[in-house]
Amino acid sequence: MRLTRLFTLISAILALLVCGVQGRSLWAEWRQYQAAEQGLQALQLVSASMRVAEKLSVERGPSNAVMGDGHPAAPAKQERLRTARNDTNAVLRQLQQQLSHGNTVPAHQLAGLELALREARRNVDQLAAQPPSSRTPAQLDAAVERMYALVPLALDAVTEATRASEQAYPRITRVLVKARLAVELREYAGRLGSTLTAPLATAQALGSAQQQRLQFLRGRLEQLRQLIKMANNDADQAVHIQAAVARMDSDYFEAGQRIISEVEQASSNGPRDSMARHYSMDTAQFAQRYVPTMTPILAVRDALLQEAEHQAQAEFARARHELSWAMLNGAAILLVLVTLLVIVRVRVVAPLLRATRAVVRLGNGDYTPPSRISRRRDEIGDMLRALATLRENSMERQRLEQERARLIEELKIRADTDYLTGILNRRAFATAGNLRLRGAREKDESLAVILFDIDHFKSVNDCYGHDAGDQVLIRIAEVVRSTLRDGEILARYGGEEFVVMPSFCGLEAARALAERLRVAIEQEPLTLSDGYILRVTASFGVAVAHGPHAALDDLFHSADLALYRAKSQGRNRVEAQL
Template identity: 50%
Template structure:
């Protein structure tokens, strides 16, 4: 195997091995970075899903107020309409975000779709109750409408759970904070349900039923359990200042003021006292206290999202660092191989190529010479001297060939016009005649000379006559197609052999040339402008093979006829 191929193969194998190792490392870093991005996105979507659950829960307030009012006014209906618009917008945005996030669980998207359908059905139940007179609104019907609204939030929470689990798989260090955030959302939901269980009693201004009382007691017990899970969970998130402040606020606002406000309704019901408020007034006093629960949720989520964002940024930095290190390794490898190739392999290859070229008589390849004082340097200088000697011999040979070529061109070219001369035309014309005869192609010949050319020489001088011949040759050369033969046959007479033309086609060529000559003024050295014309004789081969001499005689006779008939015309023979 040649040294160049061996070196290239070794370089390729080494580059593949190192590239494979780097690709494996970079692929792992890339997957880790993608996972952190997907986990961060799952956290953000989980937060968005929690906000959607919050909007649905908040919609129950104006819905309960509308079902509990004597005659719902326009303001109450507008509050419900605004709440519904908020719920719809949040759920639609969540559904669109999930649909555009292919790396997130499909269960979340499915749960949001079910929640939107369930919410639409629950709203129809609320509207059916609110459309009846207050006296006709049965408590069981109100409880059923409220329960249907309750059933929407768990569907949204399914999406929250799926997204949280996706995030926890990537960020296990935030699993405690995420669990506490979900507990806070559940706590907010049960707090809302607790308030909704007063709607039927406040609407009818009746004592709480045994069923309502039982539900309220169960809900208070569940709320207390969730309170303990939120505040006493062994979770590093509780040490965060934001979370600690939010927990203190929740204790004061909801578990202090909110539950006390709800307890007053229970006490009034047991004592048989008037409530002194309707469901809308109760919602206005109770719902704001629940916002403190959402502050706990938001603090826990902010802690998790900030940590996930930092982890994603760290993964991105690690990916960038791995990429830079990999690129540096490849550059170092390339540099080492480059130095080895430049100092050892390439000089040997150049020397080998130079020796082979000189032996084959090819001296165009230069010999690379360096200032090295080793065997390679000595070999390069020896090759340089050998090449110089051979170059000198080749230069002499080239000069000889160039002189021969100049003589050949001079023999074939008209010295004045640069077109073919008569001898060269004869050779070229015979070759074209043979090709046309072999392939069955038409063959035509055009002869023209300049009218009254002797008068041009006599009146303007021979220099002007020479200029006319030169300009006419240039003009005709531009008008002809590639492959057409143009020659100066003698004096002012020119001959044209167009390619693949019959008699009609050759006549057309001649007419075009005649018109071009007649229309082109020729400016003389003294500034005067001169117009000349030319007469044309055209002929073409008949049914039998024709010789070049026969075509010439026929075209010459046609030219004579053109002159006889008045010049500046085309005649066919």
């Protein structure tokens, strides 16, 4: 290769290497940028799902009011229920639209949410259509429970989006967890109020199960409250988050809990011999007083989501900045590389090319020295003659090495090949067999050996001469070799004895192969050089070894015993190891 082409090739390789490194860096930055963008979109989905959960929780209040009112319910209460349902439908459609813009749409989960929502609303409407006396506490509790089950479905619909946003922005994981805890806090606060729906609607005292449920819900609410207030990152120190948490404490955990306590107190103050109770409020009045106290909980959620989105926006801007910087850095490196290659070509390669042309001219007998290398004329001549001598010596040494390698290969082939039949000899077969035996041990498979020899071969030599015997051996090797498949080893074991090692197989498969070989030999007419047609047969012994302790010598010994039985039982047959 000429020096100019070599320099061009080297330059191209360097350019490819630099472009590869820079491309990989840019690809990593691009992936990080895409992940940040997708994480931001996922965060918006999480926020939308939490709004759906909020509206579903809010819808329970008007639903409880309608189920606790007379028949028909007051128009104002029915209107509030329609408004709440329309609000829920609106945020649900918004979530569906956001999901449809992404690459993954959990349609089955949203479909399940919509189906459960329709069933829950139908149940509410059916109870509202019944006279109050027909509404049993069990029916009211079942309707409330159906409304409870909707919020987890709304949150589970974007579980993958939540995971994607947390993977893209690990720093906001705890903020998102607290936002979800706030959603759960709002949900359990709603459940706490809904537990009183049946007693308020039926003017009945709280049962023991309802009182236990109230205590459980209070404990869960306090647990969620402490988890939200737990300081575990810098976001917890944000002023707007602390203010939202403080308002939640005063509005809900003080004022809201007092309303619950009022109902409990009214339930416990009634006569012991009657379950009837007189409450100072019905379900609608209770909802009007209790539901506003839960609004600060949503403010906590919104503050946490706002903080998460703020941090995500900052991470996204940082990823975009790093991508831009990586692009500029890659362009600068490529520019420096091109500049260096131009300098090397002008300052190094071009003078070396002029010197090379001078050496070529000297080698061609042109002793006219270039003006720029006139002082190096003698030294370049000595170098050229030394290189020419070295080249001749190298060529001669290479020729000798090639000849030596050819002779070694030829000797190796002769050492492994039977001189008469052209197949493997016993030594080569032992090497190949031990290698295949190790493979059988590693794969925990069976290894078979088929040993056979020509029946009455001595009589062939005695009657027709040793040349005829050699022709029989050659023809038998050709017949067996043409019958075998690729991967099955054939060798001359000694005299008129041959050995076959099939691919990894069991005893029955090896026996079937031996039978095919026996039939092929029996049916093949052998025409001697004098035109006499001779038919020969062969006896076969088959053995199989399996397991970590299998040995090639033991396998041969078993096959030899089987071959002995085949001969003793009349020849021209196949016998397997016992």
